[in-house]
Amino acid sequence: MAVSSPPVYNRLSLRQRLALRGIDGVTILVLPAVLFLLAVFVYPFIYGLVLSFTPKEGGMFANYQKFFSDPFLYDTILTTLWLAVPVTVISIALALPIAFRVRLMTRQRLLTTILVLPVTLGTVLVAEGLLNYLGPQGWFSRTLMLLGMIDRPLKLTNNYWGVFSSLIITGFPFTFLLTLSYVTGIDPALEQAAATHGAKSWQRFRFVLLPLLIPGLAIAFCLSFVQAFAVFPSAVLLGAPAGPTRVISIAAYQAAFEQYDYSMASAIAMIMATVQLTIVVAILAIRNLFYRGSTAGGKG
Amino acid sequence: MIRDTTIGAKLWITAVWVIVAFFIINLLAMIATVVISSFGTRWLGTWLPAGWTTKWYFTAWAEFQLSDVLIVTFQIVFTVVALSGLLGVTAAYALARREFPGKKLIMLLFLLPLLVPPITFGIPLATVLYQAGVGGTFWGVVLANLVPTVPFVILVMIPFIEQIDPKVEAAARVFGAGTFRLFLHVLMPMLLPGILAALLLVLVRTVAMFELTFLTAGPTSQTLVVALYYSVFASGVRAVQSIDAMAVVYMVTTLVWLLIALRFVNPTQIVARAKQQQSAA
Amino acid sequence: QGKLALPTSPVALNIADVAGNLALTQKAIENYAAAKPNLVSKITFTKAPAPELPGKLKAQQAANRLDIDLVLTGTDALSAGLDQGLWVKLLPDHSASLPDLKAIYQEPAHRMLALGKDHGVVVTYYPSGPLLEYMPERVKKVPTTAEELLAWAKENPNKFLYARPANSGPGRTFLMGLPYLLGDSDPHDPVKGWDKTWAYLKELHKYIEYYPTGTGALMKELGEGTRDMTVSTTGWDINPRVLGVVPKEAAVAPLKGFHWVADAHYMCVPKGISDEKLAVLLDLMSFLLTPEQQAYTYDQGYFYPGPAVKDVPLSMAPKESQDALAEFGRKEYADWIANNPIEVPLDPSAMVVAFRRWDEEVAGKKP
Amino acid sequence: MLLASSPFQEIRLDRMSRAFGSHNALKDVSLSIRKGEFIALLGPSGCGKSTALNCIAGLLATTGGGIFIDDKRIDTLKPEDRGFGMVFQNYALFPHMTVRQNIGFGLKMRSVAKAEIDKRVEEALNLVRLQGQGHKLPGQLSGGQQQRVAIARAIVIEPPLVLMDEPLSNLDAKLRLEMRAEIRRIHNQLGATTIYVTHDQDEALSLADRIVVLRDGEIRQVGVPSDLYERPDHLDVAEFMGYRNRLTGKVVSVDGARVSVSVGKATLSGTARDSLKVGDAAVVAARADDVEAGQHSEHTVEAVVETIEYRGREFVGTARTVEGLELVFHAPQTAALGSSIWLAIDPARALVFGA
């Protein structure tokens, strides 16, 4: 019966057509943040980008050429990844099971507070504390020696492990807080359904909880990676910044604030951003392969 | 929720708790060394300092006019947290709920400030802010700090919002809640754990944001981190104890907020809590 | 050019310290404010790490909105500012508003003034180092020459430590003092004239565990007993012992035939300042260079001795200074200062090159 | 502005359509609903009932057609501006609010005074028999209790149009009857207009002024309950309305609306719903109620009992004819499985459609 009558509404209103493309009152909410960044960030960013292509001497790409031809500079990328990736992976790997335990606790607040505590410490306190605590005269080695487990102090500061520990201490609470909140956002009915259908705890985790957590974990991974990748003060204070923990920020910092070569510093910063962007985009792409959406299991 | 009781599961649980305990013990010991040191006269290769004093706090307090600095720090941090929450959560909502052309580009725009170190854009950003007349003022510092925090909130919040069943939102709309009241009465309470987590981290990051704050702060808008970094990095002699005292002041500044926040909001979500009571009761 | 006119109503000043100089001069500056209420209404002090300051000034100057009026700095930010043209040229343009510097400065301080390239005025000066600092109960045979130092380090691996020169006064002084000790061809040319120095440092590097990025961390290790010996300066010898970071018993020793490599703090004025304020600042500088005010710079030995101008005996210093120096000071210093040559440090651009070479060729090498 | 305050005369769906990708969940649905009407939407699972309600509520954008209230086009209006009430199929309760807060939500959004809210919420709680449960969170309620909260939340705002998506599906028979009566009473009392999705024919028949039968996103028939029950227009509507028995045969005689069809060895008659002539293939459709075991005759069909179920005062069985057709029948007593019986179809109630 509808076939014969001519369609009157085949032209939808502009508003409806926009809505079908996903643009409506809700979409507009993104505007304030976009406008803010356009106003305050984009110009400085482009300035920095252009600056990186206008080196103190040499052609447009001189800074980049210099960076990639000098192992003293390009090695920093690997050094940094060698810190940031393990730290991020370990933080997530620790945060997940702990979040799963904490979620079951009835009095979770105290534990959560303690676990999250390190975010308040600041890099300086952590650096000072670790230098002191893990240092050759610190309580850690002293205790182990007292217990007779070692006979001379462990070397845990001013090397890779010092920076590593401080990144874990400051990075873990961050990942934990996010993970805990993402974990508890999943409808417990789904886990129950999985269990009833025979899934063991590992299988429930693997097939039901993890896939639902991936979007959140991906973001937590990216943010904590980005944070670890930009490590600076603790690499300086706790590491051996001339060698094993000469991270890329140090190179950028030295270019900017010791050699006052802002152009080179911008180039290094751009390289940093590119490396991170590559990893972040890869992670977010993986995230998009997974289900994203409500983690409610049904009605009610 | 389901609890496991097999041997393997018990081992696993024990392992998790052992790790947690190891982490906490070392963490608390580490904090304790700093606190103890900040109250010590001298502490040279022994279990405890030779004597006790509070002078490091008094000298730091006077040297850096900490009462002013702390007030400014609180004001700035509070403003940044509030504004990034406002801008970030709304934008995250749009990004979580809608697919629209250009979304990828916008996501890139939100990613960049987190990826690009402030060295690159800090100086031109400060220039822009000074040109606009806000450089060196309270608002200059706030605006500069918002550059990385707004994107941060957006990224953290997107998965939280995606977790919420859109039907619940639909119900709120049908019953007359416009976007604003939808946020106020439905989304906010459900997102509270996420918002708490995001804002807490924003707070911490803002308190810690040295470069952007330093570059845009005037004589009266310096925050604590500038003083702290000065005491650590400035040339000249400085006693470790006095750095430790500054570090403790810094910690307390953020710790207060953490405690307040966790006092009022549980980072676990309401849905889970209601259902958890069910199995725990 | 004549004297600038002083303002008719008092101005507010913001002084940024990036060198820790206020510890030496803040009292004097406050004295000025108290003495000249007709010129200054208020002085605020800002403390900042040195490296970032030029960036901040650049941003302000690019936007034409300056809110820092005077910078107290070491040679690092001084030269960065010179490089980037941040400072107002003071000499001889405003000589009329300042005392006769050549006449009042101690001779080495006047040489240090040259590093300011007419854009900075020395406010405090000290001969610095290099000196060896060690724990007497653990170092029985104290090296007296550079070679003995190397030998000692070899015998006691990881017990000798010095900090990264770019971040450490003592480290830098050691680096710049070595060419004199080793008899290098041109102590002012780290590229061509330091062959012995570089070879020496590379050899020494084998026995050094790592390089702290700051003298504070270094002194802590010495104090705790993790290390036995390091390089130091007069200020770094006295002040940490006053503060309790290093035990009072720590001892210092000179190496035979060493030259002091001096250090100084400067007063610089960023471009973009109003003439009125500049006039007040010049007046303030003059005030700070009077012997009465210079006497404050003895402090607690932080920049020992401290005064840049002549004829400021310790007895003029405040009582606390005198007490601290009586307990922790060293009689030998007067003698050593009198009997060893005092050199100015490297030119800033040469210094950057030296740092970079050190980073890459000494510290960057895998042991 | 909420429409709640502006009463209307008519709601009109004009070729309303909705596609999900290539799948048309609603196709050109046109319907006029008068103020005060109680409309039941009926149709098989997945036919587009919820989609239709969601479009009317403004929760799903239509991809074609328009929705009008009187002459005002409303499909461009945001849901919160339409001022309707809705019971969601999945309840969609606010998990962080107590039962009381859930129910009071719409009133709060309408800025009703606190005291008034409390009063009306309390009334609504009584209405849905949830006295004393007001302080609980939805997660602490049983399925049926949650559903009742959803009902209370929708009607407490006394909306001019109420949309209900299977609101009673999780309630027991007794409560369902009571709630059904309450819903109708409130509908009458408020003079509201109601669109009610149900899968329960009984509910549709007893509650609705008109029933709309959907299938594959299209309206198949609209009519008063007795029309649909007794005079379905299409075989599929008939099937859906409970004409579970379908016997295919050839028309042997046509006498006005009365048609006889030969099915196997039997000749069955019924009322024609399509225009048929002798020789046409036709389907005789009959409800289980209208098929009873009887004596062998030319109007009865022989079949073998396959299942027999207790249904309270009677039995319902299935039996298979020699042609392999399954018939559902009612019987006052049980019958032995595997026994042969003769089934008679009440010609007054059987319908005949073209095949």
Added chain:
Amino acid sequence: MLLASSPFQEIRLDRMSRAFGSHNALKDVSLSIRKGEFIALLGPSGCGKSTALNCIAGLLATTGGGIFIDDKRIDTLKPEDRGFGMVFQNYALFPHMTVRQNIGFGLKMRSVAKAEIDKRVEEALNLVRLQGQGHKLPGQLSGGQQQRVAIARAIVIEPPLVLMDEPLSNLDAKLRLEMRAEIRRIHNQLGATTIYVTHDQDEALSLADRIVVLRDGEIRQVGVPSDLYERPDHLDVAEFMGYRNRLTGKVVSVDGARVSVSVGKATLSGTARDSLKVGDAAVVAARADDVEAGQHSEHTVEAVVETIEYRGREFVGTARTVEGLELVFHAPQTAALGSSIWLAIDPARALVFGA
């Protein structure tokens, strides 16, 4: 070890209890279920049906009593080790898996080979009439479609015990009947044991071997369907089983099980379900089906018609007696609202309880 592999003879609930805070959702529920039995759990909304299923499935800890399979205590076992299948009242589908993956989940957990999984999932899809929907995510399905996925997911693993919580509540009548038949067929075919929660009496009566009626967390009656339908033990069970009419009066005569009660001016008789003697207060309970409009006599009650509803082949009305009691009755024709009628109650079907 999954119990699925070990068939059992009996499941026994021994004083199973569950409290939520101070609220006892289940109180001392004791029941023996034989292998192969089909048990229906019936009871008003909120009476504890879902709680009971959840306890049996191991999703809720019991707070008292035990659950045994043969003589093995299983209430300490984890849900995944019980090897049951379950259809959740709220479906609890995995939102990130397609329909096919959802259904195949249990098989995958049992490490069934991929090809076998595919085959059985395909069969299950056909069974629940979701051919061609296998690739969709639950969020893209209608309510009824989701419910069918939940059913398929539970039965595809062919568990020894299947728990179903109102599995058909969101399906239309036609599909419900079909699915009901399938569920029973599968039950028989697998020789499985089934515990089936429903609010639909018809379903319970036709499917179950035994029906368990719960109320406020307690078992009120257990019996075969006809017991419950015809011989409820308690007035509340009777009410729940559809005895909607309750007339209070005094016993005037007792003749074996046959009791007469004077109600207002009428004398009604029925079968006694409690031991009664002349003069006792008593309640006559009758289904709406058994109350019909008739002639004035001493066995009929006068009442004024208040509502009348179309119900397909007949009408259902309510009428109020002079004493103010409401009666529900069936009538072949409609009746004028407000008119007086005489209602007769079939004595063979009326029950009499002590008041």
